Amino acid sequence: MNFAYYPGCYLHASAREYDMSTMAVCKVLGIGLSELEDWNCCGALEASNPLTLSLSARNLVIAKKEGLDVLVPCSICFNNLSRANSAIREGGIAKTVINEAIGESYQGEVEVRHLLDVIVNDIGLEKLSKEVKVPLKGLKSVPYYGCLTIRPSKVSKFDDPDTPRSLDDMIKALGADCLPFKHKKDCCGGNLLMSSEEFSLKMTGDILSEAKELGADCVTVACPLCHAMLDYQQSKIESKYDIAIDLPILYFTQLIGLALGLGEKELGLDKNFVSTIKLRRE
């Protein structure tokens, strides 16, 4: 199983631990990754619609030339690359605008896959649980999907937008307890940090508070922006609302890595802001 790996800008910078744990886990699970040659930024949440779709499509054209489907761990990149692919496949004005901007006649030949989808649905949970060396027995986690991993469902396709279960099932397959979590598909407000810090910290604060009340040992996420909000902003939320949270936030690949018995360095567990020491099992 081979993919063109699209890390995106965050995984080469502030989400380095997501990149490290992705590569470590894929190696064990037999998912071959070769980094997409000369990839560019997808436009994230900051570029306008036409710019985002065109920047994203340039990457798809490169993958097409490499003859590989694209594998994306970041949910923002995943959303943009998938939206570009859908817009091209639907035809219409967007297709013309994109192809003119990139100077190609791309027809949507490659597939864009989220890493979570590939692990849960291609590798499969049965194989995943067979690979478990250190079952996460007794560890309680809440699954946090956020927005772009599952919405819009016509674009992301692999999970149910109302009752998503890929992260839930994955957590259970590793031997951990998955707690029912009301905020699992609510927005973290990350995109509002510049327009209203107050709103965004409130949105993330609500998510963290529920996880804390449930007695979770960690929150499991699949998006670098969700991670930055829940992890990096956690201390700001603690002081703003005068509450103690101290809740580790793990990328799902870090959680898998722990169960596979991979080392803390390999998984970048020292790079999370909230200490993950309590979760290490070595």
Add this chain to the structure above:
Amino acid sequence: MMDKFGIVDASNLDPNFKYAISNQLGGENIKRCFQCGTCVASCPIWEIDERFNPRKIIRMALLGMREEVLSSDFIWLCSKCYACYERCPQDVKITELMGAIASIAEREGKEGNVVIKSKKPIFDKAFTNSIRKYGRNFEMKTIINGVLATKGIKGLLSYTSDGFTILKKGKLGLRPEKVKEMSQIEGIFKALEEK
């Protein structure tokens, strides 16, 4: 403004505004809206502040309240969560529609036709400047430029200790990663500017 919504001055309406939006990528489906309010009930921003009301913004846009919509702070408060998009029975694609309206506002703001108070477009600009220059987001520089522009030097200094932690953790590169075929990136920006 939006809070005084109720009395609409018909002489100030721009009947072409809805076409300007539907011609913008992402805004195509605005005229499909039948005002059911499902989007409002799904919107996490509305839950915090009822003045942010996607249905109302769409109604105002359809009525032609161009200036009120484009200078409204609320168009910068859409978090792009796609909750409304997922549920809208008319497939208005509200999330993309909000983006289309924001693009028009940005353009009109640059031309001096509307006043934009939100800092969001300034940060967005710092981000897209980085893409234009390197093909990728040089996160450290984007953050510094974005914070400087939105919070000033004092704001930037408040990040000093965080900055050291981040560097110590090896999370932010000191040098940008750059795309090799930068002419292709420039080509995309150019092609879209000419539109």
